[in-house]
Amino acid sequence: xxxxxxxxxxxxxxxxxxxxxxxxxxxxxxxxxxxxxxxxxxxxxxxxxxxxxxxxxxxxxxxxxxxxxxxxxxxxxxxxxxxxxxxxxxxxxxxxxxxxxxxxxxxxxxxxxxxxxxxxxxxxxxxxxxxxxxxxxxxxxxxxxxxxxxxxxxxxxxxxxxxxxxxxxxxxxxxxxxxxxxxxxxxxxxxxxxxxxxxxxxxxxxxxxxxxxxxxxxxxxxxxxxxxxxxxxxxxxxxxxxxxxxxxxxxxxxxxxxxxxxxxxxxxxxxxxxxxxxxxxxxxxxxxxx
Amino acid sequence: xxxxxxxxxxxxxxxxxxxxxxxxxxxxxxxxxxxxxxxxxxxxxxxxxxxxxxxxxxxxxxxxxxxxxxxxxxxxxxxxxxxxxxxxxxxxxxxxxxxxxxxxxxxxxxxxxxxxxxxxxxxxxxxxxxxxxxxxxxxxxxxxxxxxxxxxxxxxxxxxxxxxxxxxxxxxxxxxxxxxxxxxxxxxxxxxxxxxxxxxxxxxxxxxxxxxxxxxxxxxxxxxxxxxxxxxxxxxxxxxxxxxxxxxxxxxxxxxxxxxxxxxxxxxxxxxxxxx
Numbered sequence: 001x002x003x004x005x006x007x008x009x010x011x012x013x014x015x016x017x018x019x020x021x022x023x024x025x026x027x028x029x030x031x032x033x034x035x036x037x038x039x040x041x042x043x044x045x046x047x048x049x050x051x052x053x054x055x056x057x058x059x060x061x062x063x064x065x066x067x068x069x070x071x072x073x074x075x076x077x078x079x080x081x082x083x084x085x086x087x088x089x090x091x092x093x094x095x096x097x098x099x100x101x102x103x104x105x106x107x108x109x110x111x112x113x114x115x116x117x118x119x120x121x122x123x124x125x126x127x128x129x130x131x132x133x134x135x136x137x138x139x140x141x142x143x144x145x146x147x148x149x150x151x152x153x154x155x156x157x158x159x160x161x162x163x164x165x166x167x168x169x170x171x172x173x174x175x176x177x178x179x180x181x182x183x184x185x186x187x188x189x190x191x192x193x194x195x196x197x198x199x200x201x202x203x204x205x206x207x208x209x210x211x212x213x214x215x216x217x218x219x220x221x222x223x224x225x226x227x228x229x230x231x232x233x234x235x236x237x238x239x240x241x242x243x244x245x246x247x248x249x250x251x252x253x254x255x256x257x258x259x260x261x262x263x264x265x266x267x268x269x270x271x272x273x274x275x276x277x278x279x280x281x282x283x284x285x286x287x288x289x290x
Numbered sequence: 291x292x293x294x295x296x297x298x299x300x301x302x303x304x305x306x307x308x309x310x311x312x313x314x315x316x317x318x319x320x321x322x323x324x325x326x327x328x329x330x331x332x333x334x335x336x337x338x339x340x341x342x343x344x345x346x347x348x349x350x351x352x353x354x355x356x357x358x359x360x361x362x363x364x365x366x367x368x369x370x371x372x373x374x375x376x377x378x379x380x381x382x383x384x385x386x387x388x389x390x391x392x393x394x395x396x397x398x399x400x401x402x403x404x405x406x407x408x409x410x411x412x413x414x415x416x417x418x419x420x421x422x423x424x425x426x427x428x429x430x431x432x433x434x435x436x437x438x439x440x441x442x443x444x445x446x447x448x449x450x451x452x453x454x455x456x457x458x459x460x461x462x463x464x465x466x467x468x469x470x471x472x473x474x475x476x477x478x479x480x481x482x483x484x485x486x487x488x489x490x491x492x493x494x495x496x497x498x499x500x501x502x503x504x505x506x507x508x509x510x511x512x513x514x515x516x517x518x519x520x521x522x523x524x525x526x527x528x529x530x531x532x533x534x535x536x537x538x539x540x541x542x543x544x545x546x547x548x549x550x551x552x553x554x555x556x557x558x559x560x561x562x563x564x565x566x
Contacts, residue, residue, distance in 0.1 A: 013434050183384035184395070187445070190346055191399040191452055192372035205389035290388065290434075 020288035030277025041091035053080035056239035074259035108168025116176025133166040146234040209286035217279035220272035295324040302353030314340040332509035376449035380461040382441035386433035393429030439470035
């Protein structure tokens with residue numbers, strides 16, 4: 001009955017969250033990985049030893065070179081520096097992830113908010129559409145879209161976006177259903193606030209922890225999905241450096257020229273791991289906050 | 291008694307789902323005088339929360355009508371009625387958005403109803419906070435660091451921001467400990483007098499009723515059992531159910547136990563203080 005009336009004291013929720021994040025070595029490791037990858041991608045033109053190798057032409061005198069002092073990770077079949085190509089692959093992957101998520105997230109969030117708050121037939125219609133998208137295996141849907149359209153970077157992003165928003169709709173739908181029961185929503189209703197205010201100013205701020213956590217985790221997964229598509233030859237086309245197609249290309253030369261596919265594969269592993277560690281850290285931090 | 295602010299005529303609410311009919315409220319006719327604190331008591335499932343929801347316009351009645359200031363209340367409330375009838379909820383922990391500042395929560399009604407100029411609203415928020423006994427610098431704080439009593443004060447400030455005529459208090463102190471409860475009741479009483487407010491005070495706590503209410507209406511299973519001024523009803527409860535309800539109040543002292551036994555026996559109640 002009697003609620004604890006003692007104040008939480010001077011312990012600000014935000015500082016608690018920060019302490020939880022930085023207190024976990026795995027989160028810090030993830031943040032370090034993500035920071036390095038982002039910096040490398042943004043400043044790729046200055047930080048890579050052979051930025052000219054991003055195109056089709058490399059050094060034909062140095063094709064399929066194993067890792068050595070000149071080419072730290074070796075060169076590919078065109079004599080292009082693998083490290084340079086991996087960094088530009090990261091750049092492309094991050095751009096794709098950002099574009100996909102910056103479309104999929106708002107769409108999914110709005111659908112989830114409206115369906116979860118309004119209920120009734122609106123809920124039913126929106127969530128059944130969402131379910132239809134969720135019922136199709138993601139890679140199959142993307143392959144269908146890519147097979148139907150041209151396998152270009154643009155269509156790749158379109159395909160991944162089309163299959164990604166329903167997950168946000170589902171997530172935010174569930175959060176909204178729970179939040180709509182909270183007293184502050186009732187309070188906003190009784191003072192006469194508009195539906196838009198209740199959705200975007202009252203409920204949405206309480207969705208941010210879920211959204212940010214999922215987005216961070218998803219950057220890794222979108223990169224993985226884009227790589228899977230290009231591994232299958234349905235994504236980015238040569239000579240654009242892409243981690244997935246580099247793995248596919250290099251796999252033909254296994255095990256002699258192992259570096260061709262092993263390094264890009266490890267690169268995918270590292271970036272997915274990095275974003276996952278940060279995402280898990282964020283989740284724990286948000287839990288510590290509330 | 292002054293003129294009525296709220297009249298209920300044959301009000302009823304029946305929920306129907308999958309062929310099940312639940313009568314939550316049936317044939318309730320009551321008149322609430324302006325400026326009073328009208329307690330609605332009853333145990334869980336007696337229909338008192340349904341009554342609150344109907345008055346607030348959160349659901350539409352299935353029978354009867356409500357008149358507010360002698361004008362029929364429409365099922366779909368306009369902004370004016372929304373503003374005039376406010377709510378303070380039971381659970382102060384959930385009533386404030388944890389991700390908005392205290393100031394934003396109190397300011398919301400001012401923005402919604404366009405009360406004052408946008409620059410004057412911040413000052414009004416500070417004023418409202420002071421009025422409920424909080425420092426103005428609470429406006430920048432998150433509700434997370436506040437105690438239950440402080441949060442309830444913020445919720446009261448928010449209701450007050452609408453400049454309402456009627457406030458539905460849905461067990462506003464039942465989640466608070468006894469000392470805090472007494473202070474919040476005192477605050478509510480002061481605000482009622484100063485602002486000429488009318489309260490619809492929903493509670494199951496008869497000690498609170500005796501402390502603050504002017505009239506009391508007893509509900510049981512969706513029906514109005516008994517209604518009248520507090521002193522009269524406590525002194526001589528007419529209905530068996532009311533006697534049981536008063537008799538069920540937990541007692542601490544031997545004197546209270548004697549009082550209770552007297553009430554159970556149906557004897558008139560000696561005039562006594564609210565006992566806290």
